[in-house]
Amino acid sequence: MAVASQEHAWRAQRRSEQALGLLARVIGLLIVAAILARAVSVSLNENYPLTFWVSQLVNGLVLGGVYALVALGYTLVYGILLMINFAHGEVMMVGGVAGFFGLQIARSLGWLDGGAAALGLLFALLAGMGVAALTGVTLERVAYRPLRGAPRLVPLISAIGASLFLQYSVLLIFGVRPMVYQRPALIADGLRAGPVFVPYTGLIIFVTSLLLMGMLVAIVQYTRLGRAMRAVATDKEAAALMGVDVNQIIALTFLLGSALAGAAGVMLGFHNSVIKFNSGFIPGLKAFTAAVLGGIGNIPGAMVGALVLGVAESIGPSALGIPAEYRDIIAFSVLVLVLIFRPAGLLGEVVVEKRA
Amino acid sequence: MSARWLLSGLRTGGVLFAVLAYLILVGLPSRLGDATVPALAALAVGLFSLAWQRRGANPSLVELLIKGVVGGATLSTLVALLMGIIAALIAGGARVQTVLDKMTPPAVAAWFGVPPVAITRGELEAAAVLRTWLALAAAGLLSGLLTFGWQHRQSLRRAGGEALRRWLVRLLPFALLGLVLALGDPAVTIGGSQKGTLRLLAAMLSIVAGLVAWRAARSSREQALLGGLLLAGLAILPFTLDQFQNAVMGIVFIFVMMGLGLNIVVGYAGLLDLGYVAFFAIGAYAYAFLSAPFSSPWFSQQLAQWGLPTDQPLLSFWQAIPPIMVLAAIGGVLLGTPVLRLRGDYLAIVTLGFGEIIRLFMLNLADLTNGPRGLLNVAPPTVFGYDLGNPRDIFILALLGSGAIAFAALRLERSRLGRAWVAIREDEEAAQAMGIPLVRTKLLAFAIGATFAGLAGQLYAARQVNIFPDNFTLFVSIDALALIIVGGMGSIPGVVLGALALKGLPEVLRGVDEYRIVAFAALLVIMMIARPEGILPAQRTKAELGARAES
Numbered sequence: 001m002a003v004a005s006q007e008h009a010w011r012a013q014r015r016s017e018q019a020l021g022l023l024a025r026v027i028g029l030l031i032v033a034a035i036l037a038r039a040v041s042v043s044l045n046e047n048y049p050l051t052f053w054v055s056q057l058v059n060g061l062v063l064g065g066v067y068a069l070v071a072l073g074y075t076l077v078y079g080i081l082l083m084i085n086f087a088h089g090e091v092m093m094v095g096g097v098a099g100f101f102g103l104q105i106a107r108s109l110g111w112l113d114g115g116a117a118a119l120g121l122l123f124a125l126l127a128g129m130g131v132a133a134l135t136g137v138t139l140e141r142v143a144y145r146p147l148r149g150a151p152r153l154v155p156l157i158s159a160i161g162a163s164l165f166l167q168y169s170v171l172l173i174f175g176v177r178p179m180v181y182q183r184p185a186l187i188a189d190g191l192r193a194g195p196v197f198v199p200y201t202g203l204i205i206f207v208t209s210l211l212l213m214g215m216l217v218a219i220v221q222y223t224r225l226g227r228a229m230r231a232v233a234t235d236k237e238a239a240a241l242m243g244v245d246v247n248q249i250i251a252l253t254f255l256l257g258s259a260l261a262g263a264a265g266v267m268l269g270f271h272n273s274v275i276k277f278n279s280g281f282i283p284g285l286k287a288f289t290a291a292v293l294g295g296i297g298n299i300p301g302a303m304v305g306a307l308v309l310g311v312a313e314s315i316g317p318s319a320l321g322i323p324a325e326y327r328d329i330i331a332f333s334v335l336v337l338v339l340i341f342r343p344a345g346l347l348g349e350v351v352v353e354k355r356a
Numbered sequence: 357m358s359a360r361w362l363l364s365g366l367r368t369g370g371v372l373f374a375v376l377a378y379l380i381l382v383g384l385p386s387r388l389g390d391a392t393v394p395a396l397a398a399l400a401v402g403l404f405s406l407a408w409q410r411r412g413a414n415p416s417l418v419e420l421l422i423k424g425v426v427g428g429a430t431l432s433t434l435v436a437l438l439m440g441i442i443a444a445l446i447a448g449g450a451r452v453q454t455v456l457d458k459m460t461p462p463a464v465a466a467w468f469g470v471p472p473v474a475i476t477r478g479e480l481e482a483a484a485v486l487r488t489w490l491a492l493a494a495a496g497l498l499s500g501l502l503t504f505g506w507q508h509r510q511s512l513r514r515a516g517g518e519a520l521r522r523w524l525v526r527l528l529p530f531a532l533l534g535l536v537l538a539l540g541d542p543a544v545t546i547g548g549s550q551k552g553t554l555r556l557l558a559a560m561l562s563i564v565a566g567l568v569a570w571r572a573a574r575s576s577r578e579q580a581l582l583g584g585l586l587l588a589g590l591a592i593l594p595f596t597l598d599q600f601q602n603a604v605m606g607i608v609f610i611f612v613m614m615g616l617g618l619n620i621v622v623g624y625a626g627l628l629d630l631g632y633v634a635f636f637a638i639g640a641y642a643y644a645f646l647s648a649p650f651s652s653p654w655f656s657q658q659l660a661q662w663g664l665p666t667d668q669p670l671l672s673f674w675q676a677i678p679p680i681m682v683l684a685a686i687g688g689v690l691l692g693t694p695v696l697r698l699r700g701d702y703l704a705i706v707t708l709g710f711g712e713i714i715r716l717f718m719l720n721l722a723d724l725t726n727g728p729r730g731l732l733n734v735a736p737p738t739v740f741g742y743d744l745g746n747p748r749d750i751f752i753l754a755l756l757g758s759g760a761i762a763f764a765a766l767r768l769e770r771s772r773l774g775r776a777w778v779a780i781r782e783d784e785e786a787a788q789a790m791g792i793p794l795v796r797t798k799l800l801a802f803a804i805g806a807t808f809a810g811l812a813g814q815l816y817a818a819r820q821v822n823i824f825p826d827n828f829t830l831f832v833s834i835d836a837l838a839l840i841i842v843g844g845m846g847s848i849p850g851v852v853l854g855a856l857a858l859k860g861l862p863e864v865l866r867g868v869d870e871y872r873i874v875a876f877a878a879l880l881v882i883m884m885i886a887r888p889e890g891i892l893p894a895q896r897t898k899a900e901l902g903a904r905a906e907s
Binding site for chain 2 (some may be wrong): 169323339
């Protein structure tokens with residue numbers, strides 16, 4: 001009798017759970033339908049020209065490109081360590097600051113005049129990437145490595161601490177004055193196709209993020225280092241037994257991810273013209289959202305998620321006829337809606353939670 | 357024999373007097389302000405202990421006590437004589453400062469903890485002199501005990517010394533509370549920049565020591581007795597602190613209320629919620645709407661339409677409690693429903709997004725929330741027409757609220773529901789197989805946690821009077837999460853300690869304002885490395901962390 005009632009309770013529970021999932025999906029569908037209806041009615045009423053939408057799309061793709069550069073680092077670290085590196089946005093900011101000083105040095109050396117500007121820009125980029133990579137590796141060594149194997153929340157808090165530490169150290173050392181990136185003539189302009197204008201910086205960001213994503217996929221899938229990374233991601237102990245130096249691989253992962261973040265920081269500096277001590281926070285948050293949206297741990301997923309997020313943010317407000325201040329609400333709503341239908345993100349597969 | 361001990365005490369006291377007199381004369385009182393006496397007493401304890409160490413291989417307790425008392429009395433009497441003479445000279449109109457440059461009336465006043473006029477007018481009370489005398493004399497006594505404990509730490513642990521240690525643990529909170537009282541009402545300064553910080557620190561430490569003592573209690577009878585005494589101590593605390601100190605303690609205990617709620621969601625049920633500020637904001641805004649509807653354009657329009665008075669609160673503070681609890685619980689369920697199927701980090705980012713969405717709505721729905729200009733003139737709680745809006749009464753209310761919530765949390769922890777939460781946290785599949793209804797249990801965790809945060813938000817709105825969307829950023833969620841982790845996840849005393857460390861300590865450190873965030877951040881990292889289970893971990897977590905190296 002007891003067994004039967006137990007089973008009965010189980011079934012009831014199953015049913016209630018399924019009903020809840022169904023309910024969530026139905027509500028999600030209703031919301032999506034409402035959004036679509038709103039978008040159609042707004043686009044019929046407002047009559048924006050097509051070029052308006054095209055330039056909004058371009059803006060969205062550029063924004064998505066910035067998010068992607070940061071999101072790639074997030075997802076790389078998560079894929080290996082199953083850990084949210086909350087300080088990743090700050091590593092990006094440090095890269096931006098280093099890039100600013102690299103640019104100043106290049107200017108004082110006269111590397112930014114005329115055709116030599118490419119050299120100066122490359123120098124700034126490398127400075128940003130190098131310093132960011134150094135910061136990332138140091139961070140891993142000091143704040144994360146001693147915590148390996150601790151419950152999951154512990155490294156998260158440590159990362160929050162590291163994030164605050166980096167922000168306010170930069171504030172203390174360099175002051176509140178924002179660092180202004182002056183674009184050299186070489187990249188000051190942009191492409192014009194009729195009324196649609198694409199700044200060179202945007203173009204560079206988009207192309208670079210695509211290239212870097214391809215490079216990362218290639219590294220992870222086809223190199224010895226990538227194989228070691230995947231081995232560490234699957235099972236640290238077994239990888240160590242097979243002769244993989246786990247610490248070294250994790251440090252290299254951080255090196256790679258942080259160098260990418262540094263590049264993102266320099267490019268963001270050129271695109272937004274300024275870098276401040278808290279410049280890394282919001283892009284970091286959005287990039288994390290993008291990584292989750294695409295399926296965290298999945299490299300192409302981060303790219304897709306970032307582009308979806310960027311486009312949704314830039315087209316959304318005008319498509320729905322609401323003020324641009326609601327951009328962030330749109331970003332997070334997209335995330336919630338996508339996760340209702342695909343709980344593991346757009347490209348993510350269902351991972352066994354026991355690993356985490 | 358005892359004559360030698362007396363002599364030794366006298367001599368050591370004299371030597372220490374020279375050291376302390378030097379420090380006083382070079383201007384320590386004017387630099388440290390009212391912190392001078394405690395600082396010098398602490399120094400005296402250290403120096404006395406060092407002195408007793410060198411003499412005799414294995415002195416008895418009686419010997420050390422005699423030496424300590426005699427040394428302390430010698431020291432404090434000599435210092436009291438010195439300072440008394442200086443004070444008398446100043447009062448008599450002599451120009452002490454021409455010889456002893458640093459002995460200004462404010463410096464002497466700071467030493468005795470009285471306002472400068474009392475020195476210049478010669479109105480120095482005996483009580484003030486006695487207080488400094490007692491502080492230094494106690495230093496001598498303490499050094500004797502400490503030295504004995506140090507030299508006998510092995511044998512102490514074996515025989516009876518454990519009892520001494522336990523008495524120390526039991527008495528420490530009351531000693532610290534005594535220090536709070538002894539420091540007196542005139543504002544205490546550190547580095548001359550902010551008032552009252554030392555006293556605030558002592559008050560906070562006394563609460564921490566109280567928690568430690570309460571946890572260390574063996575029998576339930578001892579626990580009840582000690583708990584009662586500690587509560588009595590806590591009850592007089594608001595009346596001894598000044599406005600600034602009460603304001604700080606008020607915000608600390610509002611965060612305790614919130615932390616206890618988050619502790620249920622994260623600590624018990626293991627659902628990582630980074631958007632907890634949403635419920636805090638819901639509670640705060642709900643109370644603002646109910647008590648100050650006139651500051652919201654939409655609400656005042658509605659009121660006018662319905663012919664209701666437009667300058668009155670709709671509900672009083674106490675009447676608003678039930679609707680706010682219900683509203684916050686509904687918010688918790690609404691957030692919980694879509695995210696229930698998500699796990700771990702996905703849950704974290706979605707809840708974070710939810711928190712931001714709430715804040716952004718409050719920022720942008722200007723018709724309803726008055727946008728960034730905020731809701732103004734939120735009504736304070738009242739009792740029989742008596743206004744409870746000042747910092748002291750808010751602190752008392754926060755204490756009462758924390759107490760009620762802590763009690764509820766304690767009962768929940770030990771209930772069937774609490775064990776179901778822990779089971780889900782440890783292994784969801786196994787919990788489900790044991791017949792725990794996942795959906796209901798998780799939603800209850802969200803709803804109850806949200807209710808507590810809503811109440812905290814209500815009190816916060818009453819404290820702030822004017823609330824703005826900027827009061828409810830992601831950092832509030834991060835603070836709340838960090839405080840339960842620093843204190844020890846799933847541990848109720850840990851929440852109090854975490855709140856004191858995270859919200860109280862930065863206020864104490866205002867003197868070193870620009871460095872405090874960096875110091876705090878570094879502390880967070882160091883803390884996670886050195887003691888990841890938190891400062892006062894829950895017994896259950898402690899056992900688990902000990903048993904499992906890897907998770």
